[in-house]
Amino acid sequence: MAIEMIKTGVSGLDKVLKGGLRKNSSMLITGAPGTGKTIMALQFIYNGAKLYNEPGLFIATEESLDDLRSFTKNLGMDLEHMEKSGKIVLFEKPLALMKGGITSLKGLVELIKKKKIQRVALDSMIFFEYLYPKSNHNLLEYRRQVLLFMRKMKNAGVTFLTVSERKITDLDRLEYDMLDFAFEGFIVLSRIRKGSYFERILTVAKVRGQDHSLDVYPISIGKGGVNVLADQVPFSLVEKGEGFK
Numbered sequence: 001m002a003i004e005m006i007k008t009g010v011s012g013l014d015k016v017l018k019g020g021l022r023k024n025s026s027m028l029i030t031g032a033p034g035t036g037k038t039i040m041a042l043q044f045i046y047n048g049a050k051l052y053n054e055p056g057l058f059i060a061t062e063e064s065l066d067d068l069r070s071f072t073k074n075l076g077m078d079l080e081h082m083e084k085s086g087k088i089v090l091f092e093k094p095l096a097l098m099k100g101g102i103t104s105l106k107g108l109v110e111l112i113k114k115k116k117i118q119r120v121a122l123d124s125m126i127f128f129e130y131l132y133p134k135s136n137h138n139l140l141e142y143r144r145q146v147l148l149f150m151r152k153m154k155n156a157g158v159t160f161l162t163v164s165e166r167k168i169t170d171l172d173r174l175e176y177d178m179l180d181f182a183f184e185g186f187i188v189l190s191r192i193r194k195g196s197y198f199e200r201i202l203t204v205a206k207v208r209g210q211d212h213s214l215d216v217y218p219i220s221i222g223k224g225g226v227n228v229l230a231d232q233v234p235f236s237l238v239e240k241g242e243g244f245k
């Protein structure tokens with residue numbers, strides 16, 4: 001069977017991924033706060049529906065839906081318009097409603113079927129940490145629930161993107177969590193300091209079974225959201241002499 005590829009909807013990223021993502025795969029975007037993870041996850045859903053006609057579901061645990069709707073307007077994404085046209089669903093999972101745990105996700109799978117959802121973004125994995133805190137005795141349960149959720153998304157036939165936060169995003173000192181390897185794709189967002197200036201960068205650490213670029217790319221955030229400058233080398237690395245290794 002031919003492998004079906006889908007476009008991420010993030011400008012420049014499909015070029016770095018040499019074509020896009022495998023349909024029905026799972027992708028993790030990780031990085032420090034403020035690196036553009038939420039914006040990328042929203043682009044995946046918004047542009048997926050707008051440009052590629054794939055209905056999408058965005059599950060927010062970090063920010064309120066009203067906040068998301070208003071701050072994306074500045075980036076030229078009209079979430080409300082797409083919601084009204086029925087092509088995207090934004091879903092807020094306030095902590096108070098999470099008590100049902102994973103069983104409450106049954107409704108989610110039904111929603112996916114009903115709305116013919118093809119893309120799901122979960123912002124963020126914090127969702128599971130609230131339910132199953134990563135204290136020692138719960139670490140296994142936490143991982144088990146993340147894997148269960150991923151399996152549910154796979155069985156539902158959607159392409160799944162989620163977001164996680166980490167403290168250290170220095171690319172040379174990155175620490176991996178066991179769960180990172182459970183995802184088929186793994187993207188790191190970071191900032192590189194150059195004097196008093198920070199440059200935003202992105203690198204694709206892995207995509208299982210797929211050729212992709214391993215380079216580090218500069219990104220910008222502005223109209224349209226995150227834009228990966230797929231033809232450029234971060235100048236902060238060039239000046240360190242690391243761009244031409």
Ligand SMILES: Nc1ncnc2c1ncn2[C@@H]1O[C@H](COP(=O)(O)OP(=O)(O)O)[C@@H](O)[C@H]1O
Pocket residue numbers: 031032033034035036037038039040071074075221222223
């Ligand atoms: N309209 C905008 N123009 C330029 N940059 C923006 C705009 N809106 C947000 N940003 C940048 O995006 C960052 C937040 O991105 P976000 O996806 O919420 O980060 P994360 O989810 O990784 O914490 C902010 O730090 C800000 O610098």
Ligand SMILES: [Mg+2]
Pocket residue numbers: 037038039062123
């Ligand atoms: Mg965020």
